[in-house]
Amino acid sequence: xxxxxxxxxxxxxxxxxxxxxxxxxxxxxxxxxxxxxxxxxxxxxxxxxxxxxxxxxxxxxxxxxxxxxxxxxxxxxxxxxxxxxxxxxxxxxxxxxxxxxxxxxxxxxxxxxxxxxxxxxxxxxxxxxxxxxxxxxxxxxxxxxxxxxxxxxxxxxxxxxxxxxxxxxxxxxxxxxxxxxxxxxxxxxxxxxxxxxxxxxxxxxxxxxxxxxxxxxxxxxxxxxxxxxxxxxxxxxxxxxxxxxxxxxxxxxxxxxxxxxxxxxxxxxxxxxxxxxxxxxxxxxxxxxxxxxxxxxxxxxxxxxxx
Numbered sequence: 351x352x353x354x355x356x357x358x359x360x361x362x363x364x365x366x367x368x369x370x371x372x373x374x375x376x377x378x379x380x381x382x383x384x385x386x387x388x389x390x391x392x393x394x395x396x397x398x399x400x401x402x403x404x405x406x407x408x409x410x411x412x413x414x415x416x417x418x419x420x421x422x423x424x425x426x427x428x429x430x431x432x433x434x435x436x437x438x439x440x441x442x443x444x445x446x447x448x449x450x451x452x453x454x455x456x457x458x459x460x461x462x463x464x465x466x467x468x469x470x471x472x473x474x475x476x477x478x479x480x481x482x483x484x485x486x487x488x489x490x491x492x493x494x495x496x497x498x499x500x501x502x503x504x505x506x507x508x509x510x511x512x513x514x515x516x517x518x519x520x521x522x523x524x525x526x527x528x529x530x531x532x533x534x535x536x537x538x539x540x541x542x543x544x545x546x547x548x549x550x551x552x553x554x555x556x557x558x559x560x561x562x563x564x565x566x567x568x569x570x571x572x573x574x575x576x577x578x579x580x581x582x583x584x585x586x587x588x589x590x591x592x593x594x595x596x597x598x599x600x601x602x603x604x605x606x607x608x609x610x611x612x613x614x615x616x617x618x619x620x621x622x623x624x625x626x627x628x629x630x631x632x633x634x635x636x637x638x639x640x641x642x643x644x645x646x647x648x649x650x651x652x653x654x655x656x657x
Contacts, residue, residue, distance in 0.1 A: 368395035376414040445640030447478040457488040459507030489556035505631040526623040527616040547573040552598040553580040
């Protein structure tokens with residue numbers, strides 16, 4: 351079919367926008383809210399879309415509007431078209447960080463914020479002196495929702511299996527150590543598994559749970575530890591450990607920072623605690639965005655030098 355054969359008067363670009371929101375949120379009401387139209391207007395757009403493509407596109411299953419096979423086939427092409435309109439047609443000038451006066455929104459896990467926030471701020475402000483920086487605390491359970499709500503440019507943290515809406519770039523691998531107050535716990539020569547299990551533990555727990563894979567490892571050895579406190583914030587753990595017979599297992603980089611004041615020290619765990627990868631994530635739809643491309647390159651360079 352040639353360009354002149356299409357009945358363009360029957361096609362409205364807003365219908366493709368409505369499709370994109372419906373596909374992303376699987377809800378007429380949420381799609382309407384996110385695109386700033388009424389629910390009835392979004393329902394009308396869905397009816398027109400169904401007529402245009404001669405397919406149901408989205409079928410109600412429980413509380414969700416689930417995409418049909420035809421909708422799944424259309425989604426990549428429609429996303430590409432909308433990105434083309436947004437980035438290639440409506441963008442009038444190339445992105446210049448030196449003149450950028452907007453906000454760089456970075457989602458960071460507690461670990462990543464503790465370690466990298468100051469360096470990220472300095473790096474952005476060096477190249478974009480007119481920009482503002484907003485750090486948003488995220489974790490692997492909420493980063494997808496917060497990335498949408500807060501319009502995050504980048505997410506940095508330990509996200510093992512990113513949501514399909516995101517692209518990711520591996521940065522480095524982190525390992526764990528035990529941290530404690532050497533005035534309260536003697537660990538100059540490390541601790542045995544038995545000693546380790548019989549000292550009270552503190553957890554940095556993004557989801558508030560009081561158990562981790564460490565407990566499974568100990569149980570396999572016939573041991574159990576007692577976790578007496580958990581918090582979502584590493585700074586709280588750091589304060590709790592001082593002057594108390596408590597141990598916490600934390601990433602090595604966190605321990606390096608926490609032990610600079612010499613009130614705390616760290617040692618190797620007497621059991622195997624798996625390493626974890628730190629990655630940089632961004633929405634696939636922002637892959638070709640000039641600002642996002644610049645920000646990704648800046649942060650990758652920063653992390654490479656830090657590692």
